[in-house]
Amino acid sequence: MNSQKSRILTQSQLTIERLSRHKRAAAALALASAFGVVTAFAVAPGGDQLPASLHTVVEQLSIPSVAVLPGAEQGYLREERIQRGDTTASLLSRLGVTDKEAFEFLRTNPTAQAISRQLRPGKAVTARTTDAGELLALHFPVNGKDALIVVERTAGGLVAAEQAVALETRTALRAGEIRYSLFGATDAAGIPDSIATQLADIFGGDIDFHRDLRKGDRFSVVYEMLYQRGQPVRGGRILAAEFTNDQKTFQAYWYASDNVKTGGYYGADGKNLRKAFLRSPLEFSRVTSGFTSNRFHPVLNTWRAHKGVDYGAPIGTRVRSVADGTVEFAGRQGGYGNLLIVRHHGAYTTAYAHLNGFAPGMRKGARVAQGDTIGYVGQTGLASGPHLHYEFRVRDQQVNPLAVTLPSAPPLGPADASRFQAATEALRTQLQLARESSGAVLAME
Template sequence: MFSRDKLIDLGARGKALFGVTRKSRVVSYSALFLALCAFGAAGVAPMAPDAADLPVKTVALELALPDLQSQIAAQAESTAYYVREEKVRPGDSLATLLKRLGVDDAAAAEFIKNDHAAYQVLQLKPGKQVQVQTDADGELQWLRTTLGNGRDAASNLLIERDGAHFKAKQTPAALEQRVEMRSGEIRSSLFAATDQALIPDNVALQIVEMFSTDIDFASDLRRGDRFNVVYETLWQNGEYVRAGRVLAAEFVNGGRSYQAVWFEDPASGQGGGYFGFDGKSLKKAFLKSPLEFSRISSGFSMRKHPISGKWKAHKGVDFAAVTGTPIRAAADGVVHFAGVQGGYGNVVEIKHWSNYSTAYAHMSRFASGLRKGMKVSQGQLIGYVGSTGWSTGPHLHYEFRVSNEARDPLKVDMPTAQPLAGGQLQRFRGVTSDMLHRFALLNPQDQNTRLASAK
């Protein structure tokens, strides 16, 4: 082993022998690097072999050529099918529709004309989509379309070739639900305004039903009245099938705003209904008018009788309407009388709860099956406008009675159902919040008024 002094001495000798210092090492390394760069620039050959000198292996694979003749023969033996789609046009007959679809099949046309289910193809409205599959000769393999008139449940119709014959099958349609928002302004009538706003008729009828306890759509409408409506639409494969339920509506009549929203609470187990944005039910005890569309020809007052010529109290309201206009029960109740009664002609009397009753006179005929003792619900059909008894023209004489004493139905304050409360009210407010947002998108300037009415 070397001592410490010996080691120091050897180190000193090494430095003297080689003259190595840290500075000299750095200089030496730098010189070496510059020398290598110089050699590379002078064209010194790399250490790796040239790729051009490496041996090349060639692999040969034998690929079988396709048998084109057999493919052509198989294609000739197979049957080609074609799928086409067309929309029904105004004035289309079965022949013109099938021709546009590329169907040249007399047997198929004959089947459609004579089969009960398949015949509905002839009743399709313009705009309905029809799909077919045919072979190269135009023979029908199948035909598909969606049925529905905008009110009934939609269904799919499928007509298929079964050997030399055809069969038709109708099944319920699986529909996609969308939400539409529309607004309009009254210029002449409600239906003219809804037509201009592209709102379906069954949605317009729902608006009438929703607000019929507050607005008489025959006499109360004013030019400039406005409305907003949010409603369901049902689609299948991108095709409009029909409109569904109105989800919310707002009607401004004579400067006064009426609002309604559909609310159905599964947690309570009760059916749905329409409520104001404050949670109060819109269903009142009595309808304002037993007719959907009419005009008041004689009010509750003293008048000169049109037949006797004598002045006497008119203890009801006369609604002028064409013969056959449907008459609805003003409220839930039981039929007390249905028959002929002197000057009233064909008349129906309905007893309601407590001491309320209503009478409907001069009917042309009664609703089918209506009889004494039968329970009726609000809005149910009970008969049709006529001119029987002491009458000079078709109209409905409507009486509202309390303890058998006639009252003016246009001035009586009608009670409503109990408002929502508790957990139901909280869930209801979630629904109304969404509908208020939608109304704001339709008419932003009215948002502050809506928020105030919802509180």
Template sequence: MSLQKSRILAQSLLTHARLRVRPPRHPRITAAIGAIFLTTAATVFALATGEDNTPVLQQTVVEQLAIQANQIVDTGEWGYLREERVQRGDSIAALMMRLGLDDSDAAVYLRTAAEAAPIHRQLAPGKVVSARSDANGRLLALIFPLNTADQVLVVERRGEHFVTHHEVLQLSTRVQHGSGEIRSSLFAAADAADIPDAIASQLADIFGGEVDFHRDLRRGDRFHLVYEMLYHQGQPVRAGRILAAEFTNDGKRYSAVFYKPSGDTKGGYYTPDGRSLRKAFLRSPLEFSRVTSGFSNARLHPVFHQMRAHKGVDYGAPIGTRVRAVGDGVVEIAGRQGGYGNIVVVRHAGRYSTAYGHLSGFAPGIKVGSRVSQGDVIAFTGQTGWATGPHLHYEFRIDGNQVNPLTIALPGTPPLAAADLARFRSTTAALQQQLALIKRDNSGATVTASR
């Protein structure tokens, strides 16, 4: 018992005694009673401040409880589950070995079955492959992520045979934050910050109308991102969209947040004050490349070795690189045309058209009369026509005349309506706050949060 409690107990006893005992008529009696009171209070105080040594009564009770018999649950032949990440230069045999599989029948099936062919074609570094096996290393099931449509290829053992089918992934979305600094290139900075290449490409698209990512990047440029990643059973499957971004180029800061205006099913990117960043045309038809030959009225032609005008921009890129439509429009030409080789010409609204030459092939569905949207893949780079190496020849035309696509002022899109501006501010306020918070972190680390 604490000292404070002891004092309270002693005081209460004294008070109680004063209220219960009438004052005596004789002084001697008064002195005697006072002595009794003091003795009592002292005794109580002494007892209260000491340890409580009162023995505690203990009793052991033994009770017989009814125990139900164990029930065995048949879970089937589940086996052992193991995951491995595909490494550069991997073969099916090497991957099976790391997965702990020792199954010649499975190896033959995966090598020869037509149903399993996508595994060979899409065995890309970084993919996470899962396998279930029994105690002897026999394959029970193999789960391989496919490149498109959020699907996996599942190979299952059925008795002594194997069956293969596709399954749609049940994905969950996580919001992630990341920051990076340009040292050599945008993609190198994204890799250093563990940010997917797809997000880096989106970043270049968002600010492509303000920053030329082929020519304008400077060492020390920085970016901050809030973006989505899609997961399946705790494993990242693919990147989602950027929700908010800031890019500082040569000391000038650009900011964007994603927003869907009323009646707009796609959405787009806007500055914090509600100005749309979407241009009527992308600055470049390639996600990321380098300019190998600029727009010029006179240059030495690499094939004919004569001074000729070069009415377009050449982008060096490996054969098969995806070519995007820089704006909405209708395909006017899709075929072979003289020195252009394979070419696509897209007619846009108003006075504008664009041309894409030296292509190795056309994207599925691209033909004369096809409608395309900005960013759609329409073709693939090649070396057809008058070309000495694989590249894309790109032209931007106004009233049929070629102009320099790198210097022309690209038309913008209408701003948000006044009625939608208040909704924009309330909807995007949280994203802008997140972006402001991660700017304080200069480490470039990535932080995740599920939703």
């Protein structure tokens, strides 16, 4: 009798397991075409006669994203993300493409050939195919551009073209704290590097990010984030920011006047934050030798004045003009090696030495704008290692660029001042929300 009960119990448990598997499979098949990734719930049925407890089982079933488009001629739409080690063939295979003509077209067409060179992991690619695997259309995002490579089947065969895409702009609010470096703090807060660089540019006239940062300094930032089909593409413009450095707080708000084509950053009181001169010709580096009247020269092995500031950086690092101006000299000059001199308004000139090379177009008389790349860090002339030697000159006399008071750009006029306060009211509220988030990520539509 006991053995008969045991057999009945075993058969009942097997039946329950079969029912559970069948329900999971049915749920997966019912939802696959609509959602691509299916969450299936299976509940083991209870019974008074069986000593089994009730459990809820949740499984994540990895099913390709497939949508059946209306009309047989429109086919199936699939989306896949590029994986590490992918080839064009492996990607197309996961997209359901078994079309020899399409393979050959992607290999030989000049526009479509770029796909094989831009297989960056994580990029989302979509394809439309027939039920037989013939390619009808392929959409492939272009690296570094707001564009798609679109391959389509027409009456005359496959064609490919690069098409611009519209991006959706969302506003992100984030905050962070300096532990070791600015980029380390922004990485921890999930802020793109392009936003971190803008942050340093905005406050660069008041904070020397090479030497003034302190552990515990805090920042909050409101910025644009650009999305394509719900996926983040890149950071946009900073709209508002706050930086507390050594217990002193600076604020910046983006404002575009009706009288000018481009906007700028202003403090809460409307003061223009743009300096006539950037504090440093490199975005980020370290000072390896300061301005002094007596320094031991590492190449000449003698004591002599050092009338500039040296920034250590790898060869090829971009050097930027610290202000608007005109190139006065670009060429080789003695111990300076490759030297570029820019004359600015008034009595100011700046010099950039030991360059590895000059940016295109850098010749005497060329106009440069503040922040333009003018050359690249090198080791030419009397240099013991790769670095930039930078001089700030007033009436052709070198002065310490780290100590000189830099003039500001003109402030807002009376008419713009009132408009500025109204235009930035919402940004002030968002900046406060970012500050109070304590590092949490907030996103706004």
